[in-house]
Amino acid sequence: MDFGFTPEDAAFRAEAHAWLAEHVAGAGERGAWERTLGAAGWIGLGWGEGGYGNRPAGLSRQVVWAEEYARSAAPPRSGHIGENLLAPTLIAHGSDEQKSRFLPAIASGDELWCQGYSEPGAGSDLAGIRTEAVRDGDAGVYRVTGQKIWTSLAHEADWCFVLARTEAGSRRHRGLSFLLVPMDQPGRIEVRPIRQMTGTSEFNEVFFDGAHARVEHVVGGEGNGWQVAMSLLGFERGVSTLAQQIGFAQELGRVVEAAVSTGAADDPVVRDCLVRQWAELRVMRWNALRTLGSSADQVQVQGAPSVAKLLWGRWHQRLGELAMRVRGAGAAVGPADWSASAPYELDALQHLFLFSRADTIYGGSDEVQRTIIAERVLGLPREPKG
Structure with a gap:
């Protein structure tokens, strides 16, 4: 089926736009902003029945809210890991007690989460993790020992969902718990x-x-961590992908403005690159909408997140490179008021270029995404594992 917006969705978009226009200017610090969003009912859209979310909303309204939020210049979300990753996972795999304990606190913006997946030597290869969780039966807890890396918002989070080995001597996908x-x-x-x-x-x-970690806070049961973790990764590139593309469009607009102001846009090769970036961004949007609205079979669903990651990762890197190209030699120069007290100030396009160097690595490297498509979608022979 095709994904589309109804007149009711348009009315919802107007409501979201108006609320954001009224409240973004006084957003305050990120924790307080999350509580403001929760109190107004904007966290937990579409969580379904059960009374855990703030308001019912179908997929199209979740997309509308994500897009309007991205356009509003509102602060980056501190609660998106709990709302968009953990909450759907708890709804799918958690016990009633876990849902009752954690979902309302996420919906109100009172508790923030981070994700304990990647480790040194086991970034994109999630099955290679070594963090251990040993059960202490007398205390009713697991004792978790190990190291996680690239953990977004860990310095602000109240909780972390951690993939760890609860079976001594286990390897790869076996013996993991969430x-x-x-x-x-x-x-x-x-x-x-x-x-x-x-x-x-x-x-x-x-x-x-x-x-x-309390024994009753194991999601999906001991030893079932791999299945739960893979389910969570399926939520990672859903509605939020469309909001991400709004941000990409804003960055592309800044690159076009820079090309015009420096005269780089007069170069037909540069103009071709700019048009190509615009066209590919439109294709990414149509692909995301098609995927969200599709009743595709499981094979297609498995491959869709990997295809999306491959599309946007390299696209965003090329945009960063193009941002430096249209600026010319000035792209390598810092601000005029540079000083020893602030030695590393970057403008938006410089930050885009440097940050985007990691786009093909974080969130699952390009090599891993291609392997997933090859093995799970195309049915090619599996890559040998050491």
């Missing part, structure tokens, strides 16, 4: 920001030294 771990455990959990070449620290290392 644990909900409170972050407020001084001496047992340490968070270290990772300084990137952009000068910012969006990601963190997280060290677990016997951190506690």
Whole structure:
């Protein structure tokens, strides 16, 4: 089926636009903004029956809200990991007690989450993780020991969902469990920001030294972590992909403005590159809408997130490269008021270029996405595992 918007969706878009226009200017710090969103009913759209979300909303209205939020220049979301990744996973795999405990706190914006998946030496190869969780039956907890890396928002999060080995000696996909771990455990959990070449620290290392996770906070049952983790990754590239594309369009607009102001747009080769970027962004949007609205079989559904990641990762890298090209030599120059007290200030296009170098790695490297498509969609022979 084709994905489309109804007149009712248009009315919902107007409501969302008006609310954001009224409240974004006074958003305040990120934690307070999450609670503002929750109090107004904008977190947990479309979570279905059960009373855990704030308001019912079909897929088209979830898309509308995501797009309007991206257009509004509202603050980056601190709660999106809990809302868009953990919540759908709990709805699909969690117990009634887990849903009752965690979903309302996510919907209200009161509890923030981070994701404990990648590890040193096991980034895109999630089956290679080594973090262990040993059950202490007398205490009713697991004791989690290991290291996670590239953990977004770990410095702000109240909780972390952690993929860990609960079966001693297990390898690859076996013996893994999906644990909900409170972050407020001084001496047992340490968070270290990772300084990137952009000068910012969006990601963190997280060290677990016997951190506690309650037995009743294992999602999907002990040993079923791989199935739960794969289910969560399927939610990662859903509606939020369309919101991401709004941000891409805004960045493309800034690159076009720079090309016009520097005269680079007079070069027919540059103009061709700009048009190509615009056309490919439209294709990505149509592909995302088609995928969301499709009643495709399971093989197609499995491959869709990997196709989307391959499309946008390299596209965004090319946009960063093009941003530097249209600026010319000036792209390598810092701000006029550079000083030793602020030695690493980047403008928006410089930040775009440097940050986008990682686009084909984080969230699942291009090599891993191609392997998924080859093995699970095309049915090609599996890659040998060491």
